[in-house]
Structure formats: structure tokens, C-alpha cells
Amino acid sequence: MTVQQEKCGKREQKKIKARNEILNAAVVQFSEKGFIETSIADIMNAADMGLGTFYNYFSSKEDVLRNLLNSFSGTLSYELKKLVENNSTSKTILTEMVMHTTRLVSKNRYLLPLLFTGAMVHTKPRGDKSVDMPAPEFMGTFLRIIKDGQEKGEFRKDVTAEIISEMFHSMFQTAAFSHLKFSFEENIEMKLRLLIDGISVCGK
Amino acid sequence: MTVQQEKCGKREQKKIKARNEILNAAVVQFSEKGFIETSIADIMNAADMGLGTFYNYFSSKEDVLRNLLNSFSGTLSYELKKLVENNSTSKTILTEMVMHTTRLVSKNRYLLPLLFTGAMVHTKPRGDKSVDMPAPEFMGTFLRIIKDGQEKGEFRKDVTAEIISEMFHSMFQTAAFSHLKFSFEENIEMKLRLLIDGISVCGK
Amino acid sequence: MTVQQEKCGKREQKKIKARNEILNAAVVQFSEKGFIETSIADIMNAADMGLGTFYNYFSSKEDVLRNLLNSFSGTLSYELKKLVENNSTSKTILTEMVMHTTRLVSKNRYLLPLLFTGAMVHTKPRGDKSVDMPAPEFMGTFLRIIKDGQEKGEFRKDVTAEIISEMFHSMFQTAAFSHLKFSFEENIEMKLRLLIDGISVCGK
Amino acid sequence: MTVQQEKCGKREQKKIKARNEILNAAVVQFSEKGFIETSIADIMNAADMGLGTFYNYFSSKEDVLRNLLNSFSGTLSYELKKLVENNSTSKTILTEMVMHTTRLVSKNRYLLPLLFTGAMVHTKPRGDKSVDMPAPEFMGTFLRIIKDGQEKGEFRKDVTAEIISEMFHSMFQTAAFSHLKFSFEENIEMKLRLLIDGISVCGK
DNA sequence: CATGAATGAGTGTTCATTCAT
DNA sequence: TATGAATGAACACTCATTCAT
Numbered sequence: 001m002t003v004q005q006e007k008c009g010k011r012e013q014k015k016i017k018a019r020n021e022i023l024n025a026a027v028v029q030f031s032e033k034g035f036i037e038t039s040i041a042d043i044m045n046a047a048d049m050g051l052g053t054f055y056n057y058f059s060s061k062e063d064v065l066r067n068l069l070n071s072f073s074g075t076l077s078y079e080l081k082k083l084v085e086n087n088s089t090s091k092t093i094l095t096e097m098v099m100h101t102t103r104l105v106s107k108n109r110y111l112l113p114l115l116f117t118g119a120m121v122h123t124k125p126r127g128d129k130s131v132d133m134p135a136p137e138f139m140g141t142f143l144r145i146i147k148d149g150q151e152k153g154e155f156r157k158d159v160t161a162e163i164i165s166e167m168f169h170s171m172f173q174t175a176a177f178s179h180l181k182f183s184f185e186e187n188i189e190m191k192l193r194l195l196i197d198g199i200s201v202c203g204k
Numbered sequence: 205m206t207v208q209q210e211k212c213g214k215r216e217q218k219k220i221k222a223r224n225e226i227l228n229a230a231v232v233q234f235s236e237k238g239f240i241e242t243s244i245a246d247i248m249n250a251a252d253m254g255l256g257t258f259y260n261y262f263s264s265k266e267d268v269l270r271n272l273l274n275s276f277s278g279t280l281s282y283e284l285k286k287l288v289e290n291n292s293t294s295k296t297i298l299t300e301m302v303m304h305t306t307r308l309v310s311k312n313r314y315l316l317p318l319l320f321t322g323a324m325v326h327t328k329p330r331g332d333k334s335v336d337m338p339a340p341e342f343m344g345t346f347l348r349i350i351k352d353g354q355e356k357g358e359f360r361k362d363v364t365a366e367i368i369s370e371m372f373h374s375m376f377q378t379a380a381f382s383h384l385k386f387s388f389e390e391n392i393e394m395k396l397r398l399l400i401d402g403i404s405v406c407g408k
Numbered sequence: 409m410t411v412q413q414e415k416c417g418k419r420e421q422k423k424i425k426a427r428n429e430i431l432n433a434a435v436v437q438f439s440e441k442g443f444i445e446t447s448i449a450d451i452m453n454a455a456d457m458g459l460g461t462f463y464n465y466f467s468s469k470e471d472v473l474r475n476l477l478n479s480f481s482g483t484l485s486y487e488l489k490k491l492v493e494n495n496s497t498s499k500t501i502l503t504e505m506v507m508h509t510t511r512l513v514s515k516n517r518y519l520l521p522l523l524f525t526g527a528m529v530h531t532k533p534r535g536d537k538s539v540d541m542p543a544p545e546f547m548g549t550f551l552r553i554i555k556d557g558q559e560k561g562e563f564r565k566d567v568t569a570e571i572i573s574e575m576f577h578s579m580f581q582t583a584a585f586s587h588l589k590f591s592f593e594e595n596i597e598m599k600l601r602l603l604i605d606g607i608s609v610c611g612k
Numbered sequence: 613m614t615v616q617q618e619k620c621g622k623r624e625q626k627k628i629k630a631r632n633e634i635l636n637a638a639v640v641q642f643s644e645k646g647f648i649e650t651s652i653a654d655i656m657n658a659a660d661m662g663l664g665t666f667y668n669y670f671s672s673k674e675d676v677l678r679n680l681l682n683s684f685s686g687t688l689s690y691e692l693k694k695l696v697e698n699n700s701t702s703k704t705i706l707t708e709m710v711m712h713t714t715r716l717v718s719k720n721r722y723l724l725p726l727l728f729t730g731a732m733v734h735t736k737p738r739g740d741k742s743v744d745m746p747a748p749e750f751m752g753t754f755l756r757i758i759k760d761g762q763e764k765g766e767f768r769k770d771v772t773a774e775i776i777s778e779m780f781h782s783m784f785q786t787a788a789f790s791h792l793k794f795s796f797e798e799n800i801e802m803k804l805r806l807l808i809d810g811i812s813v814c815g816k
Numbered sequence: 817c818a819t820g821a822a823t824g825a826g827t828g829t830t831c832a833t834t835c836a837t
Numbered sequence: 838t839a840t841g842a843a844t845g846a847a848c849a850c851t852c853a854t855t856c857a858t
Contacts, residue, residue: 011838015838018838018839036240039830039831039832040831040833041831041832049839049840050839050840050841051833051840051841051842052833052834052835052839052840052842053838053840053841054833055832055833055834056838060833061832158397159394159397159398160384160394162384163384163386163391163394163395163398164398166378166384166391166395167374167375167378167395167398169378170371170374170375170378171371171374173374173377173378174370174371174373174374174377178370180364180366180367180370182367187367187370190363190364190367191363191367191370191371193362193363194363194367194368194371194399194402194403195398195402197401197402198398198399198401198402199398199402214858215819215820215821219820219821222821222822243847243848243849244848244849244850245847245848245849253822253823254822254823254824255824255825255850256822256823256824256825256850256851256852257821257822257823258850259849259850259851260820260821260822264849264850265849418837419840419841419842422837422842423841423842426842426843444648447826447827447828448827448828449826449827449828457843457844458843458844458845459829459844459845460829460830460831460843460844460845460846461842461843461844462829463828463829464841464842464843468828469828566805567802567803567805567806568792568802570792571794571799571802571803571806572806574786574790574792574799574803575782575783575786575803577786578779578782578785578786579782581782581785581786582778582779582781582782582785583778588772588774588775588778590772595775595778598771598772598775599771599775599778599779601770601771602771602775602776602779602807602810602811603806603810605809605810606806606807606809606810606811607806607810623817626817630817630818651851651852651853652852652853652854653852653853661818661819662818662819662820663819663820663821663854664818664819664820664854664856665817665818665819665820666854667853667854667855668817668818672853672854673853
């Protein structure tokens with residue numbers, strides 16, 4: 001149960017590999033066609049696996065999504081830890097985290113409508129199970145950074161950290177759907193300047 | 205025959221009434237279940253009318269949406285005209301328009317995912333007709349106000365008006381989906397302060 | 409793995425069986441109600457299978473039809489080859505082929521409105537896909553036989569082979585819909601005599 | 613009741629006019645789109661009359677068709693009477709009648725799929741009323757001419773008149789759907805020669 | 817008699833989910 | 838465990854027919 005489950009078990013290895021193949025295929029399909037337009041059959045075709053196999057690993061398309069969001073979230077948490085250990089200012093941390101997120105999102109554009117939108121709240125599974133997708137955990141990351149900044153006196157306090165945090169989320173969201181001529185990174189970069197100026201305490 | 209045709213005509217009256225009943229039912233359903241999840245049958249059930257009747261008035265669900273967006277849009281245009289005639293500053297106009305929009309949106313929450321999101325761009329009708337929903341005209345309203353403000357020297361120019369305009373849209377969007385304890389109006393009000401500070405030229 | 413894949417495979421067997429069951433059910437329904445009046449639901453009810461199963465095998469009603477026509481066509485081609493190898497006269501070949509066709513058609517009455525009519529050209533699928541059904545290949549069979557006969561001097565040349573060919577098609581068609589007291593075979597047999605006399609060069 | 617109904621009665625006149633307008637509109641629509649694809653709404657739109665008005669004159673689309681076929685039939689009967697009074701040979705009468713029919717049909721191509729096809733046997737009304745369209749009366753016209761010819765010894769008797777009559781019907785039918793380069797008239801003219809030769813007693 | 821809005825059964829088609837192999 | 842054929846509920850949309858005006 002110990003070693004066997006942890007490392008060995010060719011059986012176990014294979015299972016994990018299959019699981020990842022499904023996730024990867026899903027990412028590609030979601031990116032190409034969007035979440036709603038992608039059917040489970042699409043995913044399993046892309047993964048070159050049998051349709052029924054899907055249900056050995058996930059309970060629904062929404063379940064796949066949850067997993068993708070969480071792994072995304074994990075990556076960012078790791079980056080944050082590094083920044084905090086460096087004793088940077090909140091402004092720096094915030095800026096850096098935004099740019100990290102931007103780069104990650106750039107490579108996984110498909111996730112955007114799902115990461116930051118309420119759109120995901122209402123996906124439409126066949127039955128009545130319409131599970132409200134839980135807001136991905138990393139949503140709280142920016143909140144903590146901002147709160148820290150407020151306590152350190154870097155950021156204004158007359159607007160709550162929660163509200164400011166929402167502004168950051170929305171920044172990503174609209175940038176992702178933007179039809180302007182700017183690249184996603186450029187778009188974010190400009191908005192970031194705006195927001196940073198807006199939340200910084202005067203004179204700073 | 206003239207007046208009669210224009211105003212009277214019980215037939216005509218009834219038709220308009222039926223049309224409005226469908227629109228109202230659609231509003232309710234969209235609000236409750238969201239646009240995508242609402243079926244035409246849902247709407248007509250809510251309206252307590254026959255399914256086929258729908259097609260006497262609208263050609264598709266998207267058509268209903270277009271109508272809702274446009275009437276919304278018209279209302280706001282009217283408000284803007286009044287403000288401009290008053291020779292207010294851009295900052296005032298912007299603030300007022302945001303609050304007007306906020307109030308309207310408050311009463312028509314359902315429209316939000318559609319008004320400000322790219323979500324609407326990809327609705328998925330059964331056939332391949334996937335008509336890209338035209339961005340509602342009023343999307344340009346805020347853009348014009350901001351450009352004016354930049355020309356008058358009220359707003360910073362190192363961030364383009366288009367980008368700023370997107371920030372305002374996103375503000376509405378996330379406020380609409382916010383799970384925070386604040387009311388929609390309070391939420392917007394705080395974000396507005398933030399944005400106004402962010403875009404105002406220093407010293408102003 | 410070779411033979412197994414080719415022939416065995418209970419899975420494969422069952423699939424083929426199901427496919428045939430659908431085809432057979434379609435034949436029955438088409439015969440009873442005609443092509444246009446038969447709905448896919450009708451077919452699958454008759455086949456005692458789920459509605460959705462249809463789409464695992466065929467893409468549309470027209471697709472079913474194409475399959476039926478082609479298998480029909482193949483059978484006749486085979487008969488023709490045998491006759492030609494026997495060095496028969498054109499008159500004999502024509503007569504024999506007509507009788508072969510007659511027997512086949514007798515057993516598959518349903519196909520007639522589709523085999524010989526332009527009716528099939530305008531089926532009306534729901535969408536706009538209105539695929540012009542390709543005229544079944546064997547339509548050309550009689551044409552070639554007649555051309556041969558003309559070249560050999562057996563058949564008159566003042567009427568083009570194409571026109572004569574059309575006469576044969578129409579012969580089948582009306583025989584199929586005939587309300588006269590004669591059997592389909594008798595009907596054809598008489599008409600055939602008439603046509604053969606009409607196209608033979610005098611004195612022959 | 614007498615004179616009034618027969619001639620006067622502006623009311624009556626108008627009714628007849630409306631009826632004819634519907635028939636004419638139906639002809640145009642049937643020609644353009646075919647019988648099945650034409651909806652009652654199409655007809656009444658073309659006639660520039662209210663949809664409901666249709667049911668004051670006809671009970672269904674099939675009913676309209678019946679009327680069109682019968683008026684067609686009437687025209688031909690009239691021509692036949694003239695020919696018979698001239699004491700022509702059966703061969704002449706048959707030839708002339710075919711050419712008359714050809715010209716009429718040329719101008720009313722739309723009717724063809726309906727006049728000569730079994731297609732009409734299975735039109736598909738919404739309910740279960742699927743009325744088998746009665747074969748238009750004029751179908752019998754050719755039969756009588758041929759029988760006369762047989763009695764006079766002009767036409768062969770080893771093939772029944774009914775069968776020969778069917779050949780003539782089929783001639784029209786396939787000519788109507790022909791994709792050959794010949795005009796409808798040319799097409800018929802050649803086939804007619806063939807058939808006349810086929811049915812004439814030898815030596816004649 | 818003329819009208820056209822209302823109706824709902826019917827159609828083709830999709831797809832998440834199940835289950836026998 | 839992997840598979841994919843079977844399934845049927847759900848959808849958008851059409852149109853003959855009715856009936857109140």
C-alpha cells in the first residue's frame with residue numbers, strides 16, 4: 001500500500017498517463033472550439049481513446065474543467081511563494097503575479113472564458129445536475145496580495161480589497177475577449193498601470 | 205384610416221402586447237437560467253403561449269436578445285444626450301453615465317452576461333447559422349466620452365481610450381457576477397472611484 | 409489479429425447486423441409510405457431500435473437511400489457482365505437485363521420511385537443541405553447496351569440512344585405504379601415487346 | 613336564384629376571381645418550388661391574400677392540385693372532340709393529342725411531376741388524412757383513342773390498350789424530367805415516333 | 817367573407833450517459 | 838479496465854389548420 005501505491009505499479013502509472021492524455025486533449029479541444037461546443041466525444045477522439053473510457057476518469061465535462069483550473073491554480077501559487085520569500089513590495093508582487101498570470105493565460109487562452117467569467121457558473125449539463133462550478137481557488141491569491149499591501153500602507157483602504165481584487169479579475173477577462181489591436185500582454189500591461197495608479201495611496 | 209392604422213387597431217395592439225409578453229418572459233428566463241440554458245420552449249411556457257407563436261415575432265433566440273439589447277441601448281443614448289447638452293465635464297458625464305447604466309442594469313441583471321461579455325459572441329444555435337451577435341451599439345458610448353475627456357486634457361493619454369473603455373465594461377461585468385456582500389450599486393460605486401482616480405491626470 | 413479483424417469480432421458482426429436491420433426496416437417503410445413520407449423515427453421504430461442509433465450508421469435518410477441504390481446497382485452490374493461474356497446479341501442482352509431488373513424491382517418495389525424518377529432529385533431535408541442525390545450509376549447501363557446495338561446495326565439510329573434509354577426507364581416507372589390488373593412482370597413483358605419492336609430496324 | 617346565381621351577383625364574380633387568383637398563384641409557386649416544397653402560406657403570399665382566406669376556397673393543398681389537374685384535363689377534352697369530329701385516323705388523333713398535350717405541358721411544367729407521376733399518390737398532409745389523389749380523368753383520354761385504333765385495326769392487339777396507354781403517360785413523365793439536351797417537344801417527338809412504330813400493326 | 821395570430825404535433829439532429837462485451 | 842454501440846431526452850424550427858375579430 002505504501003511504496004506500491006506511491007511509485008511502482010505499472011498499472012498505476014498507466015492510469016495516470018491516460019488521465020493526463022485526456023486532460024491534454026481537453027485543453028486542445030477547449031481552446032479550439034470553446035468549452036460548450038466541445039463534446040466529450042471530441043475530447044476522446046482527440047485523445048485517441050474510447051468514448052466510454054472518459055467515465056473511468058471523470059464524471060463529466062465540468063469535472064475535467066475543475067481539474068484544469070486547479071492545476072492552473074497550483075502553478076500560480078508556486079510563483080507567489082517565490083516572490084514572497086524575496087521580500088518584495090506588494091506593488092512588485094502584484095505586478096509580477098499579474099504578468100505571470102498573463103503569460104500562463106496566453107498559453108491557455110481556452111481557459112479564460114472559464115477562469116474569470118460567470119459564464120462558467122451556468123454550463124449546461126444534459127440532466128438537471130447543473131453543478132455550480134466552484135470559483136477556482138487561486139481567485140483568492142490576488143486578494144491576499146492586496147490585503148497585504150493595504151496593511152503595509154501601500155494601497156488605499158477606502159476601497160475594500162475584495163473590490164480591488166475583482167477589478168484585477170475583470171482586467172484579465174476583458175483583455176481575453178478584447179478585439180483591440182493590442183496583444184493580450186500589451187492590453188494587460190496598460191490596464192495594470194491604470195489600476196496600480198488607481199489603488200496606490202497618493203504621494204506614493 | 206390614418207390614425208386608426210397608426211394607433212388604434214385592436215389587432216395591432218394585441219400583437220404588440222403579445223410581443224412584449226414574450227420579451228418579458230424571455231427576460232425572466234434569461235435572468236433565472238442564463239441565455240444559453242434558456243430554450244425557446246422555456247420562454248413560451250413562461251409566457252403561457254404556444255411554442256409556434258414565438259416564430260411569429262422573432263426568428264430565433266438571438267433575435268430576442270438583439271431586441272433586448274437595443275432597447276436597453278436606446279435608453280442610455282437618451283440619457284447621454286441630456287448630459288452633453290448640460291455642458292458637464294467629462295468626469296461628470298462619465299460618472300453619471302456609469303450610474304445610469306448601473307441603475308438600468310440593476311433592474312435587468314439578466315442582460316449583463318450578454319451586454320458586456322464576449323460570451324455572447326459565441327452562442328450556439330442548432331444550425332450552423334451561428335450569427336455573431338453584433339456588439340450592442342452603446343458599447344461605443346463610453347469610448348466617446350473618454351476620448352472627449354482625453355482631448356480636453358481631463359484624462360491621461362498614455363493609456364488609449366479603447367483600453368480604458370474596456371476597463372469600464374469589465375467593471376460592470378464582474379460587479380454583476382460579484383459574490384461580495386455589497387450591492388451592485390455599491391460595488392460599482394467603489395470601482396468607479398478607483399478607475400476615475402486611475403485615469404485622471406495627476407494634480408487634477 | 410488479421411483474420412480476426414476481418415471476419416470475426418462479435419462486435420463487428422453485431423454492428424453489421426444492426427446496420428442491415430436498419431436498412432431492412434427502411435426498405436419496408438419506404439415501400440409502405442414512400443421515401444418522403446417516411447421519417448427517421450418511423451424507420452427506427454420499425455427496426456425496434458433507439459432513434460439516436462440511426463446516426464451511428466447513417467448521416468441522413470438520403471444516406472440510407474444511397475446505400476440501397478448502390479447495392480441494387482451492384483447486383484445488376486454483375487448480371488450484365490455475365491451476359492456480355494456470352495456474346496449475346498444486343499436484343500438478347502437488353503431483354504435479359506430488363507427481366508433481371510424486373511425481378512429485382514419486384515422484390516424491392518419501394519425503390520422504384522427513387523430509382524427511375526427525378527422525384528429523388530428533390531428530396532427536402534430539413535436544413536438547406538438538399539444534397540442532389542446522385543443518379544444511381546446503373547442508369548447508364550441500358551444506355552450502353554442500346555448504343556452497342558445501334559453500332560451493330562440491330563437498333564434504329566434515327567432516335568438517339570439516350571432517348572431510347574429514357575423510354576426504358578419510364579417503362580419501369582409506370583409499371584411500378586400501374587393500377588392495372590397485370591402483375592409487374594406481365595406489365596413489363598408487354599411493354600418490352602412494344603419497345604423492342606419500336607426500336608428494331610425494319611426487316612430484322 | 614337563377615339569373616342571379618348564373619351571371620350577376622357582383623359578390624359571385626368577386627368570389628370566382630379570388631378563387632382564380634389563388635389557383636394562378638399556386639401554379640406559379642408549384643412551378644418554382646415544386647408541390648411539396650410549396651406551403652399554403654407561400655401560395656397566399658403570392659396571391660397577396662390573407663392566409664385564412666385559402667380555406668374559404670379549398671380544403672387543402674391537394675384540393676388545389678385536383679382543381680388544376682381537372683382544368684387541364686378539360687382543355688384537352690375539348691381538343692379531342694374537335695379531332696374526332698374531323699374523322700381523322702386513330703394514328704393522326706393520337707399524334708395530334710400528344711402534341712397538344714406536349715404544348716400544354718410545356719407551359720405548365722410544374723404540373724408534370726403531378727400529372728404523370730405516382731409521386732402524387734403519396735403527398736404528405738399534416739394529419740393522417742393522406743388522401744390518395746385520384747388519377748386525373750384525362751388519363752383515360754389516351755386509353756380511348758388507343759382502343760378505337762385497335763378496333764379499327766390500326767394498332768396491334770397483342771398488347772392491351774391499357775398497357776399502351778401507360779407507355780404514353782410514361783413518355784411524358786420522363787421527358788419532363790429529362791436531362792438530355794433536347795427540348796421537351798423534341799424529346800416527345802422522337803419517343804412518339806418510336807411508340808407509334810411499336811404499336812402499329814405490321815405492314816401498315 | 818377576409819384575415820392573420822395562435823397553435824402544437826412533427827421533423828431532423830445532437831450528445832451525455834449507460835452497459836454488455 | 839477499455840470499449841463503443843445503444844439510447845432517448847432535448848433542442849430549434851416548420852407549417853397546416855383553426856378561430857376570434
